[in-house]
Amino acid sequence: xxNLNCRQVHLDFHTSQYITEVGKEFDPEEFxxxxxxxxxxSVTCFARCHHGWLYYPSRENPELVHPHLKRPGLLLEQIxxxxxxxxxxxxxxxxxxxxRILREKPEWLCRDAEGRPVNRGSMQEPxxxxxxxxxxxxxxxxxxxxxxxxxxxxxxxLDGLFMDIVMQTECCCxxxxxxxxxxxxxxxxxxxxxxxxxxTLNRFRSEISALIREHAPEASVFYNDxxxxxxxxxxxxxxxxxxxxxxxxGDWGYxxxxxxxxxxxxxxxxxxxxxxxxxxxxGDFHSLKNxxxxxxxCFQMLAMGAGCSVGDQLHPWGRLSDATYRLIGEVYESVEAxxxxxxxxxxxxxxxxxxxxxxxxxxxxxxxxxxxxIGAVHMLQELSYQFTVIDSDDCxxxxxxxxxxxxxxxxxxxxxxxxxxxxxxGAVFGSYHACIHKKSSLYGVQNVxxxxxxxEFVLPGPVIGKDLPxxxxxxxxxxxxxxxxxxxxxMQKAQPWFEREGKKFCSHLHAPVGEIRESxxxxxxxxxxxxxxxxFSIYRENAPRWCREMFKDAMKILCPxxxxx
Numbered sequence: 001x002x003n004l005n006c007r008q009v010h011l012d013f014h015t016s017q018y019i020t021e022v023g024k025e026f027d028p029e030e031f032x033x034x035x036x037x038x039x040x041x042s043v044t045c046f047a048r049c050h051h052g053w054l055y056y057p058s059r060e061n062p063e064l065v066h067p068h069l070k071r072p073g074l075l076l077e078q079i080x081x082x083x084x085x086x087x088x089x090x091x092x093x094x095x096x097x098x099x100r101i102l103r104e105k106p107e108w109l110c111r112d113a114e115g116r117p118v119n120r121g122s123m124q125e126p127x128x129x130x131x132x133x134x135x136x137x138x139x140x141x142x143x144x145x146x147x148x149x150x151x152x153x154x155x156x157x158l159d160g161l162f163m164d165i166v167m168q169t170e171c172c173c174x175x176x177x178x179x180x181x182x183x184x185x186x187x188x189x190x191x192x193x194x195x196x197x198x199x200t201l202n203r204f205r206s207e208i209s210a211l212i213r214e215h216a217p218e219a220s221v222f223y224n225d226x227x228x229x230x231x232x233x234x235x236x237x238x239x240x241x242x243x244x245x246x247x248x249x250g251d252w253g254y255x256x257x258x259x260x261x262x263x264x265x266x267x268x269x270x271x272x273x274x275x276x277x278x279x280x281x282x283g284d285f286h287s288l289k290n291x292x293x294x295x296x297x298c299f300q301m302l303a304m305g306a307g308c309s310v311g312d313q314l315h316p317w318g319r320l321s322d323a324t325y326r327l328i329g330e331v332y333e334s335v336e337a338x339x340x341x342x343x344x345x346x347x348x349x350x351x352x353x354x355x356x357x358x359x360x361x362x363x364x365x366x367x368x369x370x371x372x373x374i375g376a377v378h379m380l381q382e383l384s385y386q387f388t389v390i391d392s393d394d395c396x397x398x399x400x401x402x403x404x405x406x407x408x409x410x411x412x413x414x415x416x417x418x419x420x421x422x423x424x425x426g427a428v429f430g431s432y433h434a435c436i437h438k439k440s441s442l443y444g445v446q447n448v449x450x451x452x453x454x455x456e457f458v459l460p461g462p463v464i465g466k467d468l469p470x471x472x473x474x475x476x477x478x479x480x481x482x483x484x485x486x487x488x489x490x491m492q493k494a495q496p497w498f499e500r501e502g503k504k505f506c507s508h509l510h511a512p513v514g515e516i517r518e519s520x521x522x523x524x525x526x527x528x529x530x531x532x533x534x535x536f537s538i539y540r541e542n543a544p545r546w547c548r549e550m551f552k553d554a555m556k557i558l559c560p561x562x563x564x565x
Contacts, residue, residue: 005088006307006339007332008042009035010162010243010274011314012282013092014049015066019316023055023071026318028081034320035087038329039336042088042309044162045078047149050128052100060148064100074318079157090160090220091149095142097121097165099128108136110171113190118169122251131167134204135175143211150216160220161212162243166205167225170197170363194363202235209238226252227362228260230391233267241270243309248297249289250281255374255540257297258381261304262389263355265347273301276311277324283313288323294331302342308335350563351380351387351555352399356407358391372406372431375536378543379551386563396421401559404434406534411435418442427527427558429551432479432534444487444525454478455510456533457494458521458546464491464553465546472513473546479533482520490557491550493521493532522554529554 015022035043046055053066056075065072079089101108102117110118110131121129132138150158170193177187183199185192209221220240225232228244242264246257257273264271275297279287298308310328314320356370373389380387380403388399392414396402402421408414414435418428419442430436430443439446456479457472458465465473472494479493497514498504506512523530531550539547 005042006272006343007040007335008044008088008272008307008309009038009040009328010044010092010309010311011046012311013046013055013314014051014283015053015316016051017053017067020068022066022069022316023074023318025315026071026074026077028077031078031318031320032081032085032087034322034325035082036085038325039332040087040328042090042159043078043082044090044092044309045075046092047075048093048098048145050094050097050099050165052098052128056149056152058148059152060144071318076153079153083157083159088159090162090222091153091158092162092164093145093149094164095166095223096131096134096169097128098132101132101138102128102130105138108132108138109173110169111173112170113172113193115172118171120167120169131165131169131171133169133171133173133176134200135171135179136173139204143208146208146211147215150212155216155219158216158219160222160240161216162222162224163208164224166201166223167227168197168201168231168362170194171200176200190364194361197363198231198234201231202238205235205238227367228264229360229362230358231362233391236267236269239269241272242267243272243274244306245274247274247276247278247281247311249279249293250276255377256369257300258304259355259369259373259377259389261301261306262347262353262377262387263357263391265305265388266390266394271304271306272309273297273304273306274309274311275301277327278311278313282311285313285315288327291327291330294327295334298331298335299338302335302338305342305345305347308332347386347388348563349386349388349399350559351385351401351403352390352394352396353377353380353387353403353405354408355389355391356405359409370405370407371540372534372536375538375540376403376405379536379539379548382548383552383555384564385555385559392417396426397424399426401427401429401555404428404430405536406432406434407537408434410437415440415442422527425527429529429531429554429558431531431536436480436530439485440530441485442525443482443523443528443530444485445482445520445523445530446485447483448480451479451481451532453495453499455496457496457513458533458550459492459494459516459518460546461491463557464522464550466553468546468549472516473544474510475533475535475538475547476542476544477534477538482523482530482532484520484523487523487525487530489520489522490524490529491520491522492518494518522550524557527558529558
């Protein structure tokens with residue numbers, strides 16, 4: 001893994017059986033030359049696609065070679081031509097999506113509690129996005145498939161294996177129900193099914209990694225799952241490195257990568273970021289991303305200590321797009337020039353955000369990043385703090401300030417760890433429901449309860465909001481009310497004339513401030529500040545400048561000297 005390269009192309013090749021003359025224009029020398037001229041030093045090529053077809057001369061399953069493949073040794077030719085030029089060729093295969101299995105082996109599919117196949121895709125029908133159960137007969141098929149790739153390619157020629165669609169999936173098929181009972185779990189209880197889904201996934205990864213490491217010890221091993229979360233972290237030893245799939249113009253958006261890269265940097269593995277050359281997302285044939293966007297995305301990867309990977313999709317006839325590789329080449333030429341300054345670099349951080357993502361489950365809560373995490377990342381980036389994203393298992397004492405955004409569940413264990421951190425000289429900024437209960441000795445407040453108003457107004461003062469005009473500003477979300485115990489109010493809030501409900505309303509949105517009745521908006525207790533509103537979620541939704549100004553002033557109290565200014 002010392003030779004993990006930083007200018008990769010992830011070359012999709014999901015090719016339907018209804019496409020003919022597959023690979024007819026492929027020329028191995030032209031293919032490798034195009035990549036080399038584009039400053040590419042690693043390209044992920046396909047052994048098997050989501051349609052279920054193979055692109056190499058399989059010995060185990062020759063019947064699965066694409067029925068219209070004109071060059072049966074396509075993958076082997078790609079490997080030989082690229083390696084001759086010093087270009088790595090990790091090999092791609094799919095894990096949980098396979099159209100052929102959907103048609104021919106429906107008994108291998110995951111089933112929900114009602115016995116229906118589990119559809120995890122958001123694509124237009126028809127599609128291949130029905131998850132395959134890893135406890136079915138498919139597991140043995142997949143192990144044989146991996147051994148077939150190693151055998152045909154040769155372990156000495158196999159740079160790595162990229163296994164796609166390896167997500168945690170709740171399954172109620174007969175095999176899973178039987179195995180759950182053997183584990184002492186109740187298949188009728190959803191929390192047991194969700195736990196068993198993680199158990200299944202982690203056992204699968206352990207088994208497959210052991211197989212690969214036994215038979216191809218030099219190959220890199222990666223399981224692709226867009227959720228960079230504690231489920232992945234708990235089985236991180238099965239990975240050789242991380243590739244963070246995050247196409248901003250696809251489902252991910254520009255909020256995803258900066259948050260996930262900062263969190264994944266603590267997993268102890270080298271990282272590659274992955275975007276795409278497409279105008280939108282995967283499979284957007286004959287489209288090109290704006291050069292400025294691709295530069296921004298790749299340079300951000302470098303700034304996060306990650307290598308670069310750009311997704312493309314090879315035309316079924318096997319010829320790379322000239323325009324695509326002019327685009328990638330222009331960006332990768334600049335990346336290559338910057339590499340000497342980035343290789344081996346690690347991010348320095350003075351601030352850490354405790355991620356609410358830690359407390360979510362990808363099955364129960366979905367994969368969307370919490371708004372509060374995104375809002376915190378936005379503010380810290382815009383204010384130019386050097387920061388990272390951690391979970392509660394990490395060492396708090398490494399950072400000057402710890403941010404608890406909006407929705408960190410309360411636990412006595414976490415509260416005590418925070419108190420110990422503060423006593424050791426750390427500082428905390430918490431908001432709304434972040435590790436709080438009715439009385440908080442950490443924050444210096446008591447009798448904490450939900451506000452009776454869905455809109456309230458902050459009052460800028462000499463400590464917080466000092467650069468804002470001296471008048472009320474609305475907070476776009478319900479907060480809490482908190483009485484002081486041993487904390488001091490450093491900013492006040494006011495209430496609207498009345499709540500908009502029943503027959504009572506005023507104008508289009510909310511009533512304005514009436515007679516001002518002040519109560520605490522921000523409370524300081526030593527090196528701890530608590531904000532009663534979900535300031536980070538509000539910033540993610542509406543980006544009010546006054547929220548950032550409030551946070552900026554609080555951070556100046558908690559972190560008076562900065563790494564970079």
